[in-house]
Amino acid sequence: MVELSSLLKFEDVSLSFGGITALKNVSFDVKEKSITSIIGPNGAGKTSVFNCISGIYSPDSGNIFFEDANITNMRPNKIAELGIARTFQNIELFENLSVLENILTGVHRRLDYGILSGLFYSSKAKKGELYARKEAEDIIDFLEIEEYRYSYVMSLPYGIQKRVELGRALALAPKLILLDEPAAGMNNEETEDIARFIIDINEELKISVLLVDHDMNMVTDIAHEITVLNFGEKIADGTPNEVIENSSVIEAYVGSSKK
């Protein structure tokens, strides 16, 4: 396999809240065009990793690089503009908007018409909005949610909402997409659907994926590389096969999750 360069570098990052250490000297890489996964038991610090990357938390020490930029203390909206999109563990859609509008919020960041153009709805603004609509429709097609286009997201089934959230993240045309438990609370069929979409996003749209999930089967099936966290520390990394053979992983992860 050809050695790929890193898209995201998570370097020696520590984060604590008061006396609780959420992350302790955690390092890992996300290679370009790869699906990388972070796994670990509850409270291992997986979501903290996401919040550090997307700029909601500032790490106490360590650095995060995206392409050539140091994004460690960058504002969340700037990080999104650089090309990192995310979904949330519990769906965080704009419930007061329709599916189409949710997706448009992402496409809109890529338009460049100003406030005055917006106010007078100039031809530049009009052209921009037409482009945005087309982009949004492409995403809607891709995720097969055509029939829900004008529905308010609150009224949709859980699995569809998860897909809309994926669509909203894609609308930013990201280089890296962070998925926080995309298969949480789903049945087998829905999990398979989501897994298929994740692979399509990676292979067809050429977007790197950083994935957090509990579903070991799905993760080992689709991820190229896995990093395992426990109590805020990295305890293993490698290919799926390497990781599931690793004795400390079995002890920490599988062992503790069996009742």
Add this chain to the structure above:
Amino acid sequence: MTFFIQVFIEGIALGAVYSLVALGFVIIFKATDVLSFAQPALAALGAGFICYFATEAGINFWLSLLIGIFLTGAVGLLIERTVLRQMVGEPVFSVAVITIGVDILIRTFLDDWIGDEPRFLGDSFTSYGNFGSFSIGEFNFKYLEMAGLFVAFIVILLLNLFFKKSRYGLAMLATSFDQETALAQGINVGRVFGLAWFIGGLLAAIAGFVFTGGFNTLTQLSFVLALRALPAVVIGGLDSIPGAIIGSLIIGVTQSLAGYYQYSIEEYFDINLGLGFSTVAPYIIMFFILLVKPEGLFGTKEVERV
């Protein structure tokens, strides 16, 4: 009947100007989830700026008008940057109370400058026609009121386009729902807040001018006029732009009709409604509408049920 039509049209004109203040309330609420009680002070401040530039600084009136409106927008932006930005993530109630403080602060300085005597704004509406009014057939209209109606119409048209069609409107809606998620979508939440307050300031100043221009004059009590837009917003639903406009029109027409027909009503029912009943009447309407629809005529609950 002629009389009724004239009073009705005056009510609509009054309501249109209320709607400018009401839109300020709604836009700030939509974007930031905060009901800003500083709008009335901003309206009076706008009139104060215009008055200062046109009468004391001796600048051409129309230029003063523009400067005054933009300065008030800038003050709105300044309030957001200095006071409210510190409060992001704090309970909405605390922030609303802070806006009351801002309102009092602005009015304290402004009242000191206004002084005891009413101030004319230096516009020439007083010199037009018959004491600033004109007649069409049997109807008699004030130039200033009609200008207010016209300007409100144009402004509402532009804002509607802005919110319905442009990306800024959607960004505001998204931000109002969830700031953290909006950030993750690359929306510059700070800019959205600033924009909302800037627009709020502009609208307040335009309304402030119509309230105090011509023979109306600017006094220490002028801000009360803008405060009357509050029941309009409550009637329409705090987060609905059409609601704000319709609520304002209801308030304007009610106030106008109550003012002109108070004597007839008193005589008919043989009661005494007291002085200034016309300004209380809108609150009575508000009371009954809230009894039936607590979220206002066009409030969010309606939208969510779709």
